[in-house]
């Protein structure tokens with residue numbers, strides 16, 4: 378497993394997982410842009426206050442995007 382248990386800035390291991398509200402701008406296959414709101418898991422360093430996104434965040438973004446896309450593809454697309 379990838380070692381993300383250290384702060385990339387100061388190297389401290391005093392880090393805590395946090396969840397923040399984030400918003401993601403994306404485009405669907407038809408080229409229409411839309412925003413996806415999601416709960417983004419991030420890491421926060423208690424030593425230097427840095428907040429960064431790990432693999433969890435990428436996965437959460439991808440999942441939120443796919444989820445939003447699925448909701449945006451109703452049957453009326455061909456109207």
Ligand SMILES: [Zn+2]
Pocket residue numbers: 384385386387388389422423424425426427
């Ligand atoms: Zn730090």
